[in-house]
Amino acid sequence: MYTTHTAPWSDPYNERDSQYIFVSYTLSFPVISFVFHTSFWFIIAIVDASARSIKKTAKFDINQARSHEVDVTLDVDTAHPKLKIHGNSLQWTNESPQRKIEVENCFDEEPFVLGKMGSPLKTYWEVNVKEKDDWVLGVAKVTANRKGPLAFSPTNGFWVIRLSNGQRLKAMEDEEHVLDKGIPDKVGIYLDYQERKVTFFNAEEDSLIYSFINGPSYQDDVLPLFSPWNNDAKPITILPITAT
Known part of the structure; x- marks a missing residue:
């Protein structure tokens, strides 16, 4: 089958x-x-x-x-002797020293001055740098070096940005960081101890320029730092607090 x-x-x-x-x-x-x-x-x-x-x-x-804007003034005792200070404006001059040198406190070689302000956890201020080709802005530890050439970096107690030759805007990290940003006429600086950040804004365009995320702690005790540099006599000016 x-x-x-x-x-x-x-x-x-x-x-x-x-x-x-x-x-x-x-x-x-x-x-x-x-x-x-x-x-x-x-x-x-x-x-x-x-x-x-x-x-x-x-x-x-x-x-x-x-909302954390504070009144910042220039501490003339820390100023390089050839910085001309009038109110909250400062400029470089090739004239004879503008004041008696406070040897211990002043910047003796590079054209800088520290600012004075209160000490809240968050502070903000604005600086007019219009028509300037060179400047340095930011914050520095009270204990940061003020003598001789300065090495800008957070490691050395400086959190700053720098404009060179009117076209190179740099964040002075431990390695320089060139910023692909437009050149601001007005810079806002925001110091936040709680977040440990130092942030820079283009204050006219309300846009971010750069933020250091390795900023100082409250114990570091930092102050505003300014320089109009030394290649022209145009001033930079700390702007008054904006009315709200």
Whole structure:
């Protein structure tokens, strides 16, 4: 007695299964495409919303910083002898020394002066540097070196940005960091001891220039630092507190 075997590929159930799989795939493909397409644009929308949120946050940050604005004055006892100080403006002069040198406190070689202010946990001030091709702004530890050539870096107690030749804006980290930013006419400096950050803003455009995230602690005791540099007589000026 012979038994007849049907090849699996001729099994009617297998054929129906194959047809079912084909039809299911055919029907599913548009659905999968739709889901993928929708998900893609949904992700794009989220990214775009996040970008807008970041921009809003950046603008809010400077407004928040301005709420901590303080009155900063120049400490003439720390000034290089050839810095001419009038009120809250300072400029370089090639004339004879402008004052008696306080040997212990002053910068004796490079054209700098420290500022004086209160000591809250958060402080903000603005400086007009319009039409200046060279300047240095930021903060320095009270104990930072003031004699001879200065080495700007957080390690040495300086958190500053520097403009050179009217075109190279740099953050003076332990390694210089060239900033791909427009040259500001007005700079806002925000010192936040709690977050240990020193942040610089373009105060006219309300935009971020740079933020040191390795800033000083409250125990470090830092002060504002200013320099109009020594290649022209144009002044830089600490701006008065903005009325709110």
